[in-house]
Amino acid sequence: MSPKITTELLKQLRQAMKSPKYVEEPVQAYIVPSGDAHQSEYIAPCDCRRAFISGFDGSAGTAIVTEQHAAMWTDGRYFLQAAHQMDNNWTLMKMGLKDTPTQEDWLVSVLPEGSKVGVDPFIIPADQWKRMSKALKSAGHDLVPVKENLIDTVWVDCPQRPCKPLITLDLSYTGVSWREKIVALRSKMAERKVLWFVVTALDEVAWLFNLRGSDVEYNPVFFAYAVIGMNTIRLFIDGDRVMDPAVREHLQLDSSLEPEFRIQVVPYGSILAELQAVGAGLSPKEKVWLSDKASYALTEAIPKAYRYLTPYTPICIAKAVKNAAETDGMRRAHIKDAVALCELFNWLEKEVVPKGTVTEIIAADKAEEFRSQQKDFVELSFATISSTGPNGAIIHYKPVPETNRTLSVNEIYLLDSGAQYKDGTTDVTRTMHFGTPSAYEKECFTYVLKGHIAVSAAIFPNGTKGHLLDSFARSALWDCGLDYLHGTGHGVGSFLNVHEGPCGISYKTFADEPLEAGMVLSDEPGYYEDGSFGIRIENVVLVIPAETKYNFKNRGSLTFEPLTLVPIQTKMIDVNLLTQKECHWVNDYHQKCREVIGAELERQGRREALQWLLRETEPLKVQ
């Protein structure tokens, strides 16, 4: 990996920072955040501005360029990568280390008095703007919005914003029509006495209209905004996508609907002007509902007194609770996914053990190949983490030719992968050994398994927040002085983003929403030994009501049902470390894998994979 040479680019950017063509007054610093205008986790190539200007293309990082300096803030996952990808023009700011200044403190220390700091108001979320602006102001500087994105002015071969065809989802997938979703949204709006709701997150637009796209890799979304009034629906979307007859029919664009369900299609780029017009037309007590993560530009379009901001939108919360059609779809998707993985692991056993010719990349490609054979397969749901030996200890590893290792009978292999099917999204991690694991490897694997089971089998009152379950996943590791440095679970979309709010299982947050039946999360404790191996066991699980002996205050209880049905390698388990209850959990789980996935393998005529499944799901002897 050789660093990107950025001398010329930085020179051009610094010129743009002073050019009256782009800025009213020169800005002495320019901030380049990671995100796009929708605060997406995954972004399109045209939005990779920070990677373009610096060369550093990790998923998290913020660049700040001043007249003299160029600095990059990123976290521990990316210290090495950023150092390799950036040239000497850049200073790496290692977040999380004690001596690393915050962006605000650094700016204050390097800027001349009374400086202006520019940022694209569409890219920076309103809450971040507020914090940054306050800190700069108290030191005598000003954060100013720069309408034209200055990176775009120097990015001559910037890729076009994607504008791929849309996919319509009928009721058999979504369970609820977009009309019903609009009705439900308006009733939430009425409850909170707001007149307008602005949909800014891409997955929220997709969910609301029962549409999907492929503008962003892995995430079946498309670039759009929506503004919902009590009697109007405006969809901000570009290009000729809504010219597709199927889409027109789905959105009933050519039918004579009641006015409150007539969708006005408006160009994507006109959102700001339209929102400003909404803002200008408000009377006292009329409010506009926005996510507090919406961009500064859109938030500012609504005068402060008229804003109603919440951390989670009603769409985010409704989207998280899957209905019967969606959970059925998720189940189907996970069955297909398990078939693909049984094929893969069977193939790996045949290839790795005698031949030793399978690399991490080959294994990842093979996993994709098997998945793509399944019905309604669309694409992967994230970049496959296919890692063996020491690479397994790199939590966000993705094999590239420079790091690509060959799978062997001497190392632990960790595969974290998933797919988008039209009926659901999957995300599963299995950790395998193709030879004979050491006692220590088995011990660590078994602690991780105990943590996985502790969460999966947990029973807890309705209304419990996911973060209260996080310690269950760690308890067995903690008992032996071990731990893992990531959260335990994230929300999973329904043929949508593999990471979605508002629920999760992590010690890091307190602001997650309470768990409800119908929510779908991952359960993925791990253990990582730097330089040696990584272990993670991940299922996607569905929150379901639990039957309990008593029912305190009539609150009702919840538990989880695993949607992922892929064998957990029993060879890696030290049965002596499991309780009877845990042994039974493993055996019951494997019995279900046999029944459900066995039947599907049979149906698909995949005999060899079926034999593999039967071998791998032999019951543990309960002590």
Add this chain to the structure above:
Amino acid sequence: MSPKITTELLKQLRQAMKSPKYVEEPVQAYIVPSGDAHQSEYIAPCDCRRAFISGFDGSAGTAIVTEQHAAMWTDGRYFLQAAHQMDNNWTLMKMGLKDTPTQEDWLVSVLPEGSKVGVDPFIIPADQWKRMSKALKSAGHDLVPVKENLIDTVWVDCPQRPCKPLITLDLSYTGVSWREKIVALRSKMAERKVLWFVVTALDEVAWLFNLRGSDVEYNPVFFAYAVIGMNTIRLFIDGDRVMDPAVREHLQLDSSLEPEFRIQVVPYGSILAELQAVGAGLSPKEKVWLSDKASYALTEAIPKAYRYLTPYTPICIAKAVKNAAETDGMRRAHIKDAVALCELFNWLEKEVVPKGTVTEIIAADKAEEFRSQQKDFVELSFATISSTGPNGAIIHYKPVPETNRTLSVNEIYLLDSGAQYKDGTTDVTRTMHFGTPSAYEKECFTYVLKGHIAVSAAIFPNGTKGHLLDSFARSALWDCGLDYLHGTGHGVGSFLNVHEGPCGISYKTFADEPLEAGMVLSDEPGYYEDGSFGIRIENVVLVIPAETKYNFKNRGSLTFEPLTLVPIQTKMIDVNLLTQKECHWVNDYHQKCREVIGAELERQGRREALQWLLRETEPLKVQ
């Protein structure tokens, strides 16, 4: 209980709200919070202003009086009590119910346009002021500080502020001299680049100077503030207490100390003027450190640009970590406390079973009597919760003649009590049955015990916050659909407040500080069945280093050592519900009670109580 008649008082208060004698401009509403000028949890009689004006004397509540209305906000624990104690002039605002307005919303709904809302700036914490002021301002009203407390102007027989003698603690109790504490504090101040530190919490003043008082019932504190500079120490304290030769000697007031350790004694009432003088003399970049819970009055004395506010002060954090002398003292205090409780429970068995003449109040008094026989006993550490049968389900119950029940062989008895000894503070809950408990009562007790053990035996990494352990205490109850609606543990002072920050074990907070070896907390899960019984098992536990098989990232691990050594009634345990590990925990715990408390009972010649202890600590048969 008949309500207090407040018609005349409210009339007088409303006159004061308009009187130029007290207010520059009339105030249309006056807020009467619960607290004192130090934001204490327990307050002196002269500070019970909200109780005086309304009649309602629960521990939590805020009164607001307008020209037309008088309203009282309190939480579910006190709905009944407040309704009984207040007359028709008052409207009860039931906090936690959906339709109850917040104080801000209610004020906005009842006040005429452009109103002024008054409050004593010494009583309201700065963070509450900020929130309230912002809400009122956005509705066109003003929150204004009223220097003279308006309740005091109508409270003709207001008790005097207590001014009791001080107790000096020598090194054998404190382990560290006040000089060393000042040195450590100044080094924390230097780290944060602050020039002044203002000590506002009463227990922080007491801890810093190794002094104790008895101005507030149950809390061995005295009314004082302190302002620590890099070269000066000012102690704001009233009366002739520092005339006591022992105190003068302890503080070295008459010695020729180095100037930076010379304590200037200043009148309690002059804190505001002195702090304003400090504030006026600051140069840019000179900062003053205050708790963000300090009163609005003191916070405002320092211009905003010079304030350094933190949720936990360095004294609060240092005080929480007990040194060897303090942990030794805590151990001694808990041994004496256990002796008293063995005597009590032995006495109860002899009295309750055959005679049936012991009431909740008699039992509480007897517990105090036995405690007072122990060396260095000072007073109780909180009002004893002595409750039998349905009264046990009232979590903050205190027996009074109207509710006083007689203990019997048919009901569960719950005793939550503690004391202040010169060497430590105790807080212990035991739940007993003097007859034959039902299978259901045993079942519930055993789940609570499992939760208690799960916390007490937990091993967790250094730096873990207490709230991450809360679910361990609930897991066994959750499995059966049960739960309890309070936190699991609070910090405990060392001959100081029985509730102290900055650590705790509760699902309700996220802002607790990480646990460290030397911290002392309670572990007190429970189960409460309204109208029937209450169960709670509470030990005070010390955070200690844990030996673990491995040591991930060299972080080290922690666990707890029970300081409380009082038998847990085995009659209440359903052994079939315990794991082997849990049985061993109970047996090991009881073995330690035998060894440590047995020896002390022997030494004190308390033979009958020793026999009771031996009977009660017979080992469980491990399944």
